[in-house]
Amino acid sequence: MRDLATAWRAAAQGAGATADDHTVDAEGSALLARWAEPHRRYHTLEHLATLLAIIDEEADRADHPDLVRLAAWFHDAVYDPRTPGDGNERASAELALDALVTLGVPTDAIDTVRRLVLLTxxxxAPAGDRDGSLLCDADLAVLASPPAAYDAYAAAVREEYEFVPEAEFRAGRAAILRRLLELPALYRNPDLAERWTEPARANIIRELGALDR
Known part of the structure; x- marks a missing residue:
């Protein structure tokens, strides 16, 4: 796995952080600890590293790639599967606010990161939102994985919701997958959409078939 501590420092400084290195590194360590929480099975350090790698590879698609990177760091920083609705995203956005203020990141950059976190x-992402489009596309890239990798992702999600009875989980998961299929587009960036839409839809439809059995 890539050196996430170094990646964090670079993103924070690229976004305009004025805090000293010790403070920047301390905030990064706190985030890494969150991503390593034992109840996580999919929303893990590996997921974070994958998102950051995609954002790095596709950085020219964003207007503010370092802010997209920071949003990736925070977007699942608060993750409790028992939290209803968008509670995790809202808590993650507030965590981003607190941390980035501590780091001395400019206010307009903080506002952008918070908005991006909530988008997830x-x-x-709205039309023309290059930063939001890249973050959302990267977060949904797993849907376009080869079938075996997709099945491992789906199994990991089930493990995170092990406390939910099977019938209830199947109904809830199917509803989420159907909402994804109902999006105007799964992926906003045309090149990524061309590469990822067909395999993603095939995986979703295949999982829905399994859930409905």
Whole structure:
């Protein structure tokens, strides 16, 4: 796995953080601890590293790639599967506010990061929002994985919701997948959409078939 501590420092400084290195590193360590919480099975350090790698690879698609990177760091920083609705995203956005103020990141950059984090609740980036489109596309890239990798992702999500009875989980998961299929577009960036839409839809439809059995 990539050196996430170094990646965090670079993103924070690229976004204009004025705090000293010790403070920046302390905030990064606190985030890494959150991403390593034992109840996580999919929303893990590996998921974070994958998102950051995609954002790095596709950085020219964003207007403010370092802010997209910071949003990736925070978007699932608060993650409790028992929290209803968009509670995790809202708590993550508030965590971003507190941390980035501590780091001395400019206010307009903080506002952008918070907005991007909240976008991941529904993955419906507005037209023309290059930063939001890249973050949401990267977060949904797992849907376009090869079938075996997709099945591992789906199994990990089920493990995170092990406290939910099977019938209830199947109904809830199916509703989420159907909402994804109903989005105007799964992916906003045309090049990524061309590469990822077909395999993603195939995976979702295949999982829905399994859930409905």
């Amino acid at each position: 609740a529904g993955h419906a």
